[in-house]
Amino acid sequence: MADESQLTRPPLVTQNGDPLGIEPAAIDDQAAQIKALKAEIESLKESVAAVASTAKTLVGTSANVAMDDVEEILKRNVFASVGIAAFLGYLWGRIR
Numbered sequence: 638m639a640d641e642s643q644l645t646r647p648p649l650v651t652q653n654g655d656p657l658g659i660e661p662a663a664i665d666d667q668a669a670q671i672k673a674l675k676a677e678i679e680s681l682k683e684s685v686a687a688v689a690s691t692a693k694t695l696v697g698t699s700a701n702v703a704m705d706d707v708e709e710i711l712k713r714n715v716f717a718s719v720g721i722a723a724f725l726g727y728l729w730g731r732i733r
Contacts, residue, residue: 711718
């Protein structure tokens with residue numbers, strides 16, 4: 638079996654058989670760059686997933702805080718809350 642250093646790569650050609658004029662070393666360099674870009678994309682995917690997870694937690698927390706605030710306001714203003722609910726019920730009944 639032949640040693641790898643003795644093997645030559647076939648020339649790169651287009652569909653018509655015209656030479657591309659690209660050196661095999663340039664292709665190896667491009668392959669290395671593509672490999673590095675793929676690794677960077679994987680790293681970015683992990684970072685985006687971490688940010689999304691944190692954002693989801695923050696949104697859930699802020700929604701809970703907002704609900705607690707509304708509940709507290711309703712508890713402090715019971716009569717206003719009942720009046721608003723009655724008015725909305727009346728409007729709902731008139732619309733239907």
